Amino acid sequence: MEAVLAGIKVILTEDGYLSDFSQWNKEVGTELAKEEGIEMTDRHWEVINWIQEQVKAGNPLSVRGIKKSGVIDIKEFYALFPGGPLKISTKVAGVPKPKSCI
Amino acid sequence: MKNILILGAGTSGTMMANHLRSKLNKNQWNITIVDQFKTHYYQPGFLFLPFDIYTEDQVKKVGKKFIPKGVNYIQKRIEQIFPKENKVQLEDETLNYDILIVATGCKIAPQETEGMKGKNWHKNVFDFYTYEGSLALRNKLREFKGGKMVVHFTEMPIKCPVAPLEFVFLADSYFTKKGMRDKVELTYVTPLGGAFTKPKATAALSHLMKEKNIKVVTDFEIERVDNDNNQIVDYGERRVDYDLLVTVPTNMGDEVIERSGMGDDLNFVPTHHNTLQSLDNENVFVIGDATNVPASKAGSVAHFASETLTDNILLYIDGKPLKEEFDGHANCFIETGNNKALLIDFNYKQEPVEGTFPIPGIGPLKLLKESVFNHWGKLAFRWIYWNMLLKGIPIPMVSRNMTKKGKKIN
Numbered sequence: 476m477e478a479v480l481a482g483i484k485v486i487l488t489e490d491g492y493l494s495d496f497s498q499w500n501k502e503v504g505t506e507l508a509k510e511e512g513i514e515m516t517d518r519h520w521e522v523i524n525w526i527q528e529q530v531k532a533g534n535p536l537s538v539r540g541i542k543k544s545g546v547i548d549i550k551e552f553y554a555l556f557p558g559g560p561l562k563i564s565t566k567v568a569g570v571p572k573p574k575s576c577i
Numbered sequence: 578m579k580n581i582l583i584l585g586a587g588t589s590g591t592m593m594a595n596h597l598r599s600k601l602n603k604n605q606w607n608i609t610i611v612d613q614f615k616t617h618y619y620q621p622g623f624l625f626l627p628f629d630i631y632t633e634d635q636v637k638k639v640g641k642k643f644i645p646k647g648v649n650y651i652q653k654r655i656e657q658i659f660p661k662e663n664k665v666q667l668e669d670e671t672l673n674y675d676i677l678i679v680a681t682g683c684k685i686a687p688q689e690t691e692g693m694k695g696k697n698w699h700k701n702v703f704d705f706y707t708y709e710g711s712l713a714l715r716n717k718l719r720e721f722k723g724g725k726m727v728v729h730f731t732e733m734p735i736k737c738p739v740a741p742l743e744f745v746f747l748a749d750s751y752f753t754k755k756g757m758r759d760k761v762e763l764t765y766v767t768p769l770g771g772a773f774t775k776p777k778a779t780a781a782l783s784h785l786m787k788e789k790n791i792k793v794v795t796d797f798e799i800e801r802v803d804n805d806n807n808q809i810v811d812y813g814e815r816r817v818d819y820d821l822l823v824t825v826p827t828n829m830g831d832e833v834i835e836r837s838g839m840g841d842d843l844n845f846v847p848t849h850h851n852t853l854q855s856l857d858n859e860n861v862f863v864i865g866d867a868t869n870v871p872a873s874k875a876g877s878v879a880h881f882a883s884e885t886l887t888d889n890i891l892l893y894i895d896g897k898p899l900k901e902e903f904d905g906h907a908n909c910f911i912e913t914g915n916n917k918a919l920l921i922d923f924n925y926k927q928e929p930v931e932g933t934f935p936i937p938g939i940g941p942l943k944l945l946k947e948s949v950f951n952h953w954g955k956l957a958f959r960w961i962y963w964n965m966l967l968k969g970i971p972i973p974m975v976s977r978n979m980t981k982k983g984k985k986i987n
Binding site: 534 | 734739742768770778782795798800813841843869871873907909911923929
């Protein structure tokens, strides 16, 4: 489905994730975060950058990976993206939702 | 003489030995396969063993039976791969190779989660991804009097990502048949956002959890197993109680990959998604669960991949460019209980959708829909596995690349 975020026309999946990462920029990310009730800070962006790098490198994302990343500890990750941190942070980062095969 | 060396005689390694022996000139190429274990397990059977649907004998055979004549089969421990020197150190000898095929698979790593492999391991905390775990769980279920049963997986990627779902469906059936379903509370716990995560599957299958009265806990990132209180605890301090925990621990590639410095964080080998050549060494190829490709870790994927990889090894030998052909094709039956199953057919890009398989418009199998016929297909697959798949015999009408024919794609 189409939506307008930060004045940019984007395509979203049925659960609100960006279909195409090339449509992402920081403003779009800020808007996606707002929908999750999150005000972005520098700390948030550090995590988002790390997630984007991992996805670019083809590495699977997991909370365990975050723990080993040295970027952030798990408690803070939960504090920054309360509820489902991986689910929410990937949405803000404009990368695909972590999923299984069905 | 030149040497092809295959590491691992599981599903992938055995298939590659069979494919290559029939295609390579015996006067030019030696083929050697190494695996320290004597037994070849039919791993899909580990799902059925706990419920007394299969017996021990139905899920294991002597591996040697499936290695073709003319292939040198060495049963020794692999110490280290030296890809820059084209050699592999075994426990008491060193093998040189011209081409290496890494098929060392993946396995559970319960030690990655605090408390998982603790005092209650195989007492009220079980895996079913090993023969030992599956068998211990069968014995536990035979005497289980009821209570809270939690089926859980730790993190992706895992071998056969649908197995935890199948397990909870089969548990519902099993307890119903035993007349004790009302005594068992079933809960499915996942680190993902839902029991189903793809749009079409979510729409088609979400009703199953409700129908079967299975509670679902989502976004659960396990931190530890609390063996004193019989609870799993996530990083957000959420707790789920259990009397019986059936968990799928973190899955990792073999330690030999780590020792050889060839893997990622989870010991999976970086591999070209479409050619199956390793990214770091041009004469090293990787297949099956050992790769880091974003396909399901499943026997059907290995089967389709083995056909492409065989062609690519022949092209590599001839000094020709490799085919960028492999599409992540997977074809999986999913048991839903009560003698029914689903079938899904998908690849890297195409999510599972409804349709007919393998004959477009006819079937007889239905995609993404429960049917008794699909369940028969799953049971028949065990015969196909031992008699066709391992031997590299093509399965009629099922092509290596996924077809869009017969699928309802918008």
